[in-house]
Amino acid sequence: MENRKYHALRWNKASFLVDRKALLAGIILAILFIIVIILSLGLGDVFISPVEVVKAIFKQSTSLNNLVVHSFRFPRILLSALAGMGLAVAGAILQGLVRNPLASPDIIGVTSGASLTTVMFLTFSSSHEASSMNVSIQWLPVASFIGALFMGGLVFLLSRHRFSAIKLVLMGIGLSAGAKALTDLMLIIGPIYLASQSSIWITGSVNGASWSSVVFLFIWSIVFIGLAQILTRRLNAQAFGEKVAVGIGNNLKRDRILLIILSTALAGGAVAYAGAIGFVGLMAPHMARRLVGSSFGSIIPVSALIGGLIVMISDLIGRTVFTPLEIPAGVFTAAIGAPYFIYLLYKTGKWR
Amino acid sequence: MEVMRMDLEAQSITVGYGDDPILEALNLQIPKGKVTVFIGKNGCGKSTLLSTFARLIKPSLGSIVLNGRDIAKTATKKVARDLALLPQGPVAPEGLTILQLVRQGRYPYQNWLNQWSVEDENIIRHALKVTNLEDLSDRPVDSLSGGQRQRAWIAMVLAQNTDILLLDEPTTYLDLAHQMDILDLLFALNRTEKRTIAMVLHDINLACRYADHIVAVGDKKIYAQGAPEDIVTAQLMKDVFQMNAEIIVDPIFGTPMCIPHGRGRNLLKQRQQENTQTERPQSVQ
Numbered sequence: 046m047e048n049r050k051y052h053a054l055r056w057n058k059a060s061f062l063v064d065r066k067a068l069l070a071g072i073i074l075a076i077l078f079i080i081v082i083i084l085s086l087g088l089g090d091v092f093i094s095p096v097e098v099v100k101a102i103f104k105q106s107t108s109l110n111n112l113v114v115h116s117f118r119f120p121r122i123l124l125s126a127l128a129g130m131g132l133a134v135a136g137a138i139l140q141g142l143v144r145n146p147l148a149s150p151d152i153i154g155v156t157s158g159a160s161l162t163t164v165m166f167l168t169f170s171s172s173h174e175a176s177s178m179n180v181s182i183q184w185l186p187v188a189s190f191i192g193a194l195f196m197g198g199l200v201f202l203l204s205r206h207r208f209s210a211i212k213l214v215l216m217g218i219g220l221s222a223g224a225k226a227l228t229d230l231m232l233i234i235g236p237i238y239l240a241s242q243s244s245i246w247i248t249g250s251v252n253g254a255s256w257s258s259v260v261f262l263f264i265w266s267i268v269f270i271g272l273a274q275i276l277t278r279r280l281n282a283q284a285f286g287e288k289v290a291v292g293i294g295n296n297l298k299r300d301r302i303l304l305i306i307l308s309t310a311l312a313g314g315a316v317a318y319a320g321a322i323g324f325v326g327l328m329a330p331h332m333a334r335r336l337v338g339s340s341f342g343s344i345i346p347v348s349a350l351i352g353g354l355i356v357m358i359s360d361l362i363g364r365t366v367f368t369p370l371e372i373p374a375g376v377f378t379a380a381i382g383a384p385y386f387i388y389l390l391y392k393t394g395k396w397r
Numbered sequence: 398m399e400v401m402r403m404d405l406e407a408q409s410i411t412v413g414y415g416d417d418p419i420l421e422a423l424n425l426q427i428p429k430g431k432v433t434v435f436i437g438k439n440g441c442g443k444s445t446l447l448s449t450f451a452r453l454i455k456p457s458l459g460s461i462v463l464n465g466r467d468i469a470k471t472a473t474k475k476v477a478r479d480l481a482l483l484p485q486g487p488v489a490p491e492g493l494t495i496l497q498l499v500r501q502g503r504y505p506y507q508n509w510l511n512q513w514s515v516e517d518e519n520i521i522r523h524a525l526k527v528t529n530l531e532d533l534s535d536r537p538v539d540s541l542s543g544g545q546r547q548r549a550w551i552a553m554v555l556a557q558n559t560d561i562l563l564l565d566e567p568t569t570y571l572d573l574a575h576q577m578d579i580l581d582l583l584f585a586l587n588r589t590e591k592r593t594i595a596m597v598l599h600d601i602n603l604a605c606r607y608a609d610h611i612v613a614v615g616d617k618k619i620y621a622q623g624a625p626e627d628i629v630t631a632q633l634m635k636d637v638f639q640m641n642a643e644i645i646v647d648p649i650f651g652t653p654m655c656i657p658h659g660r661g662r663n664l665l666k667q668r669q670q671e672n673t674q675t676e677r678p679q680s681v682q
């Protein structure tokens with residue numbers, strides 16, 4: 046339609062419909078995203094002005110500034126952004142799949158699965174005599190990732206028989222509760238110093254980010270967010286419910302599995318490096334829906350940007366406001382997220 | 398719109414398992430280019446039959462054949478270009494606009510590189526026009542009245558541009574005026590665009606007015622099928638609905654009209670009783 050809201054793009058056999066409002070929202074958020082990155086790079090124990098930050102990115106500032114920006118702050122900020130993006134897109138996919146705005150990676154057990162294997166890793170890899178690790182801490186993300194995928198897979202497999210959205214959610218809640226109990230058990234029987242280290246991880250912190258983890262998570266996120274963007278039409282179809290989806294020719298079961306794999310991979314990658322940062326996967330897609338409506342072609346990129354912003358800002362507050370104490374980013378996402386969740390529950394009457 | 402008519406047929410299908418299937422060894426051919434209505438009492442399997450035709454349910458025995466090909470062995474996207482389904486009481490995602498809803502009907506023709514062709518645009522414009530929704534296309538579906546919302550969903554299945562439309566109780570939750578509105582629209586689509594329509598309806602009288610062909614489902618099979626004038630009888634009402642009824646001629650359409658018995662606030666009977674009571678004034682209440 047040649048109207049104010051949409052613009053048709055066509056060349057050869059390719060054709061797209063661009064939602065002007067979503068495009069505008071995307072551009073504004075992307076600009077905001079860059080501003081927050083530059084601000085975060087400058088703020089901290091050592092203050093660096095935005096101009097110097099930009100110089101330092103290209104290694105043109107003083108050697109101290111270059112060092113602070115490149116070695117300390119940049120990897121951490123990028124990791125926050127990537128983790129937030131991954132969690133947000135994972136949440137958006139789940140919300141479409143189960144047709145409920147209250148779904149999130151926390152609910153289907155991905156984060157609790159990751160917490161369990163992470164704490165297991167920390168407990169079993171430390172030697173009691175030397176109170177140090179036997180296995181390199183480099184393997185921690187791998188452990189978390191395995192836990193996330195295992196739990197996501199288990200929840201899906203158990204709810205696959207006569208699949209329904211509510212079944213998936215309840216199965217996730219049940220298995221999460223079990224995983225949390227096991228996690229607590231590990232914390233209690235394990236050495237005491239591990240408990241505090243573990244609890245920081247469980248809350249979600251991007252402290253100790255390295256460039257290698259940034260590179261890995263970057264590739265991981267680009268691949269899976271890209272795939273999610275390609276599959277948005279199928280996600281749109283699924284969001285209409287089973288009958289309509291089949292009616293318009295959607296391959297329901299195959300696409301459902303594909304989308305759950307995507308969502309689990311994204312959330313798993315994020316929690317592996319940034320810990321179990323809560324509520325981002327819930328809030329970001331919901332805010333995106335408020336901004337650009339309910340078409341997933343717009344929701345996916347916009348919620349990715351919002352998710353990245355939320356975690357970056359949370360981490361910025363966590364490491365600057367309470368210095369010399371450092372508060373994990375997850376504390377702040379939960380501080381905004383929990384009331385937001387309650388507000389959503391209060392407002393939403395539909396549980397389908 | 399150029400339409401090549403399609404054949405849709407159930408070949409001895411059994412739906413459900415064990416000793417008590419929902420439908421058993423059922424054969425049915427949907428008449429081409431006509432309006433077919435499935436009737437039957439609650440739980441008789443008429444919705445199941447429609448869902449099986451629409452491949453929502455897989456028959457445990459037998460097959461649904463669309464143009465000579467088993468529907469279960471045909472790519473679902475290909476089937477969706479020949480056969481569209483409107484389930485009962487569909488719900489659109491919150492905040493979705495009519496245009497976004499109707500666009501979904503183009504799903505079987507699109508891929509991720511081709512999401513908005515000139516053909517898509519023309520067919521969607523046509524669907525919005527015949528459903529009289531052109532001016533509302535940017536309104537959210539959940540802000541519409543029941544009748545408008547149902548027309549929006551019909552526009553979505555029209556955008557699929559299929560020969561066959563299957564509708565499961567398209568008039569539920571609508572008041573009588575909107576029921577007529579929807580049925581008039583569907584009938585017009587059948588007559589002007591020659592689309593084959595098969596639907597489940599609860600109201601026998603409306604079914605008789607709009608259907609070329611009625612299929613009465615009862616006892617796991619088809620009890621009777623044919624033109625309403627030929628098959629809708631007091632005996633059919635008794636056998637299929639287990640209900641006594643008079644069949645009279647609809648004063649407007651001349652089609653069969655069913656007047657059910659039952660107790661109700663029966664003024665005629667009351668008057669008779671009053672008469673007998675005046676004869677015996679002493680009788681105790």
